[in-house]
Amino acid sequence: MNLHAIQTGSVRIKSAQVKGQGRGLRGRLGVFADPSGLDGSPCMRWSSTIPKA
Secondary structure, X not given: OEEEEEEEEEEOOXXXXXXXXXXXXXXXXXXXXXXOEOXXXXXXXXXXXXXXX
């Protein structure tokens, strides 16, 4: 069995999402108020091939 990693895109996340500061509604709204962003993280898709016996 072979596994193949295929990058389908990238996503930018904010530092507030990584830190997870705040609780409840205030913590969720803090993500929208955070102006700083981090580098893009890859979005990966995995494919497997199985040889016929």
